[in-house]
Amino acid sequence: xxxxxxxxxxxxxxxxxxxxxxxxxxxxxxxxxxxxxxxxxxxxxxxxxxxxxxxxxxxxxxxxxxxxxxxxxxxxxxxxxxxxxxxxxxxxxxxxxxxxxxxxxxxxxxxxxxxxxxxxxxxxxxxxxxxxxxxxxxxxxxxxxxxxxxxxxxxxxxxxxxxxxxxxxxxxxxxxxxxxxxxxxxxxxxxxxxxxxxxxxxxxxxxxxxxxxxxxxxxxxxxxxxxxxxxxxxxxxxxxxxxxxxxxxxxxxxxxxxxxxxxxxxxxxxxxxxxxxxxxxxxxxxxxxxxxxxxxxxxxxxxxxxxxxxxxxxxxxxxxxxxxxxxxxxxxxxxxxxxxxxxxxxxxxxxxxxxxxxxxxxxxxxxxxxxxxxxxxxxxxxxxxxxxxxxxxxxx
Numbered sequence: 381x382x383x384x385x386x387x388x389x390x391x392x393x394x395x396x397x398x399x400x401x402x403x404x405x406x407x408x409x410x411x412x413x414x415x416x417x418x419x420x421x422x423x424x425x426x427x428x429x430x431x432x433x434x435x436x437x438x439x440x441x442x443x444x445x446x447x448x449x450x451x452x453x454x455x456x457x458x459x460x461x462x463x464x465x466x467x468x469x470x471x472x473x474x475x476x477x478x479x480x481x482x483x484x485x486x487x488x489x490x491x492x493x494x495x496x497x498x499x500x501x502x503x504x505x506x507x508x509x510x511x512x513x514x515x516x517x518x519x520x521x522x523x524x525x526x527x528x529x530x531x532x533x534x535x536x537x538x539x540x541x542x543x544x545x546x547x548x549x550x551x552x553x554x555x556x557x558x559x560x561x562x563x564x565x566x567x568x569x570x571x572x573x574x575x576x577x578x579x580x581x582x583x584x585x586x587x588x589x590x591x592x593x594x595x596x597x598x599x600x601x602x603x604x605x606x607x608x609x610x611x612x613x614x615x616x617x618x619x620x621x622x623x624x625x626x627x628x629x630x631x632x633x634x635x636x637x638x639x640x641x642x643x644x645x646x647x648x649x650x651x652x653x654x655x656x657x658x659x660x661x662x663x664x665x666x667x668x669x670x671x672x673x674x675x676x677x678x679x680x681x682x683x684x685x686x687x688x689x690x691x692x693x694x695x696x697x698x699x700x701x702x703x704x705x706x707x708x709x710x711x712x713x714x715x716x717x718x719x720x721x722x723x724x725x726x727x728x729x730x731x732x733x734x735x736x737x738x739x740x741x742x743x744x745x746x747x748x749x750x751x752x753x754x755x756x757x758x759x760x761x762x763x764x765x766x767x768x769x770x771x772x773x774x775x776x
Contacts, residue, residue: 381411381412381413381441381442381762381765381766381769382412382413382415382439382440382441383407383412383413383414383415383440383441383442383443383444383765384414384415384416384417384435384437384440384442384443384444385400385403385404385407385414385415385416385443385444385445385446386416386417386418386428386443386444386445386446386453386454386457386458387400387403387404387416387418387445387446387454388400388423388446388449388451388453389401389404389416389419392422393577393612394449394451394577395449395475395576395577395683395684396446396448396449396451396475398684399446399473399475399554399684400446402555402557402754403446403555403754403757403758403761404416405754406555406754406755406757406758406761407758407761407762409755409758410755410758410759410762412762412765415440417431417432417435417457418431418432418453418454418457421453422453423450423451423452423453424453425452425453425455425456425485426456427453428453428454428456428457428460429456429457429460431457432457432460432461432464433460437461437465437468440468441469441765441769442468442469442470442471442765442768442769443458443461443468443469443470443471444470444471444472444473444761444765445457445458445470445471445472445473446472446473446475447472447473447474447475447476447480447481448473448474448475448476448681449475449476450481450482450483451481452481452483452485454472455480455481455520456485458470458472458520458524459516459520462520462523462524469525469765469768469769470523470524470525471524471525471526471527471528471764471765471768472524472527472528473527473528473529473530473552474527474528474529474534474538475530475681476679476680476681477529477534477535477537477538477541477679477680477681478534478537478538478540478541478542478677478678478679478680479514479517479541479676479677479679480517480520480521480542481513481517482513482673482676482677483506483510483513483676484506484509484512484513484516487502487505487506487509488509488512491505491508491509492505503672507675507676510675510676517542518542518543521538521542521544522542522543522544524548525548525768526548526549526550526764526768527542527544527548527549527550528549528550528551528552528761528764529549529550529551529552530551530552530553530554530681530682530703531551531553531680531681531682531703531706531707532551532706533680533703533705533706534551534680534681534682534703535549535550535551537678537680538680541677550764552757552760552761552764553752553757554682554684554686554687554752554757555687555752555753555754555756555757555758556687556690556691556748556749556752556753556754556757557654557691557753557754558691558753558754559654559658559691559692559693559749561693561746562658562692562693564661564738564739564742565659565660565661567661567735567738568604569603569604569605569606570604570605570606570661570662570731570732570735570738571606571607571608571659571660571661571662572591572605572606572607572608572660572661572662572663572664572697572728573607573608573610573656573657573660573662573663573664573694574587574607574608574609574610574611574663574664574665574666575610575611575653575656575657575663575665575685575688575689576611576612576665576683576684576685577611577612577613578609578611578612578613578625578626578629578646579625580625581667581668581670582665582666582667582668583665583666583667583668583699583701583718583719584609584629584666585629585632586666586668586719586721586724587607587664587666587724588629588632588633588636588638588642589632589636589721590666590721590722590724590725590728591605591607591636591638591641591642591725591728592636592637592638593721593722593725594725594728594729594732595638595641597725597729601729601732602640602641604732605641605728605732606641606642606643607638607641607642607643607664608642608643608644608645608656608660609629609642609643609644609645610644610645610646610648610656611645611646611648611685612646612647613626613646613647626646653688654688654691654692657688657689657692657694658692658693658694660694661694661695661735661738661742662694662695662696662697662713662731662738662741663685663686663688663689663694663695663696663697664696664697664698664724664728665683665685665686665696665697665698665699665704666698666699666718666724667683667698667699667701667702667704667718668699668701668718668719669701669702669718679701679702680702680703681702681703682702682703682704682707683702683704683707686698686704686707686708687752689712689713689745690712690745690746690748690749690752691749692745692749693742693743693745693746693749694741694742694745695708695712695713695737695738695740695741695742695744695745696708696712696713696741696745697713697714697715697716697724697727697728697731698713698714698715698716699715699716699717699718699719699724700715700716700717700718701718710744710748711740711741711744712741712744712745712748713741713745714727714737
């Protein structure tokens, strides 16, 4: 069976690219042939359409895309394929439900005139153009043969907003790599880890402030608690004109008097990620919802960092943003209301008072890791693809 995968791939520094390369490898291990027609197009919708037209689709049994992360190339490639091959099975994993892409590649006239005016006019024009974007998303979603989400929360939101039959949306959780379990390190100091790309919207400021609040309540806690901020610092994500976001975080840490308690591990080599996570007791993901995106809908995706935590046998303290509450609902962590620094500080303080929770969360995370190994995940994808393709040649 020959599958065409439409997705960003490394060296692009996005969570979806990391997911796609693992999915490709897992599918290939099941005996599927996986081709990647859009390699090199970046996030250029026009280039993606050209590459679709230039690719030889003869013998392709099914096309699967990864949608999300503000990318438009895969969305427009799918639209082009559906118009060209009405009977070719098309599927997509939707990483940011309840929407597919959230914005159009270009504003329609006369709203496009706002591009010359800059902020906030461009944002206002985007909101005004949203009904057209939503129409196009629904049109494509209903033309696909199947859509996949990583959580049941995402499935329900996607089906409702895209007006889909529930039978068309399938839940296949994020696959986990097979990583040997390592026991928790000694309980003092308690080691917390933020892991993920370093950019706004991840609530890192809230974590720093909550950390400071805990130590402020009981100064002696300073010797019992450490925090590591680890992850990708791609310039296009972490920096902006003027002072960089990383510099702002470093300044905040110094102002809070936490320089001695907080460590940095930026741009960790892939081979060292598991070791870094397992050197800590708990991962903390204090994400916040985007206020701008809230005007267009509710984002109910999940996070690759949560998958890493489970794979490494570590619990998680996370905000209730996105679909995170579902991801820690079976005993592998706890949640707090997004943006509530005091509530996050309470969770950290509780963990210091009851460190045995770390062990319970780690044991449940290890069980989840076994349940979601990539070979199991790939088998579920293969079964879905085989059922949709039926072994027929759909390209005329």
